Amino acid sequence: MVVRPIDLVNQPAPFQDRYKILQRLLDVLEKLKPNAKGKLNKLATGLELRVAKSSKSPQSYKFNMSILLRDLNKFQGDLSKIKIGHKPVAHSTPAVENKATKANAMEKLKSILIDVDTLEKNGYITSIGSAATATAIRSGDLQGDSEHAICLRCNTKFSKSEIMKKTLCRYHPLKKEYDRESKIHHYPCCGETAVSSSFLRLGCQTCDHHVFREQTYEGMSNITEFKDTRHVEGPENVLALDCEMAYTSLGYEMIRLTIVDFFTSKTLFDEIVRPIGQMIDLNSQFSGIHEIKESDSLSYDECMQRVLTSSLINKDSILIGHGLENDVNVMRILHRKIIDTAILYSKGRFKTSLKNLAFENINRKIQSGEHDSSEDAIATMDVVKSKIGIPIAQKEWN
Structure with missing residues (x-):
């Protein structure tokens, strides 16, 4: 079987160079x-x-590979004595990993829990009156103006009480990107540039309503009150979760919730959820939801009654997600035991997308079309397993 290097979003060296060095590495190992x-x-x-x-760079790649080949020969293939980028390789190399124990996995997971201060700086509301709440209030839409909002799509100021009145909202569904060659921002959804004189520069899609998203504790509580998981008793567990959201007359609401068990990789909960407000846009391009039927869905209250239980989310649950503040905030829950891959892999103030994290860390392509909360939850969970050196395929634990 031909052995090929795994593609990366940002390649450090040409494919042919990586391919040749990989064959040489394989010869040494054999x-x-x-x-x-x-x-x-x-x-x-x-x-x-x-x-x-x-x-x-290609130079640093060749240098680092030469160090690896040197050390492999020097230590006769003993991976416990070899480091790559100053980090030991033995504990996280898939081919030499021993089966992990549940106790060991829990210890590793707890070591990467995000502290409360960092959570709050990244938009989590961890308690009523917390720093995140105060920050959100200071930076909220229109300095706390509860009567008006700025449309997230076209940037128009409008009255929330008139959100269901028909209007024209012209927007681009995808954020503009910067082209380093042309040094111009362009919209990947339609190809228009930010400096274009075309009418399409204002937006390639239209909607009959403006949309908004509450950013403060008070604003989000107007839809439904937050629930503190510290009041939910239950055994320690680890859950990966992801929500899909839509725009309604009340703002941004959950329309699907998926919860996956970390240790068995089994989906424990995956339901369509009816929003509380009147539907404006299912956001199907990103949510993957095209229709919500009452007979095939749960109300928000029914959903939370099934989720906030001893067997699912309780005070001792470790929750895993990517940009999980969006999910727990739209669920209206206060929780503190969080592992957020967007924070774990952040580069300064920039956060890597889950799509790129999955591709670079577990060689998996996701979000090639519409988003799927099940696919995203599992991908996030597997990225965490890869980070702490746990075999992704392991389903049985001691």
């Missing part, structure tokens, strides 16, 4: 580990990927 031939392809690919991800 000489050093003749009794492990069935596992060497995966081992070589994993080692090369780690070097590629820790390298910023």
Whole structure:
């Protein structure tokens, strides 16, 4: 079988260079580990990927690979003595990983829990009157003007009480991107540039209503009160979750919730949820939801009654997600045991998308079409497993 390097969003070296070095690495491993031939392809690919991800240029990639090859020969293939980017490789190389224990996994997960201060700085509301609440109030729409909002799509100021009156909202569904070659921002949804004189520059899609999103604790509580998970008793568990949202007369609401168990990878809850407000836009391009039938969906209250229980989300649950503040805020829950991959992998004030994280860390392509909360929850969970050195495929635990 031909062994190929795993593609990266930002390639540190040309594919042919990576391919040749990977074959050389495989040859070295075959000489050093003749009794492990069935596992060497995966081992070589994993080692090369780690070097590629820790390298910023073709020169640094070749240098780092030369160090790896040197150390492999020096230590006779003993991975416990080898580092890549100053980090040991033995504990997180898939081909040499031992089966993890549940206790060990829990210890690793707790070590990457996000502290409360960081959560609040990233938009989480962890308690009534918390720093995040105060920050949200200070930075909220129109300095606390509860009667008006700024449309998230066309930037028009409008009265919330008149949101269901028909108007013209012209917008671009995708955010503008910067082209380094032309040094101009363009909209990937239609190709228009920010400096275009075309009428389409104002937007390639239209809607009959403006949309908004509450940013403050008070604003979100107007839809429904927050629920504090500290009042929900239950055993310690680890759950990955993701929501899909839509725009309604009350703002931004949850329309689908998926919860996956970390240790079994089983989907424990996946339901369509009817919003409280009057529907404006299902946001199907991103939510993947095209219709909500009362017979096939839960009300918000029914959903939360099933979710905030001892067997699902309770005070001792560790919740995993990407940009999870959006999910827990739209669920209206206050929770503090959080692992957020958007924060874990942030680069300064910039956050990497889940799509890129999944591609770079677990070699998985997601969100190729409409979003799927189940796909996103599982991808986030597997990115965390990869980060702490737990086999993604492991389903049984001691």
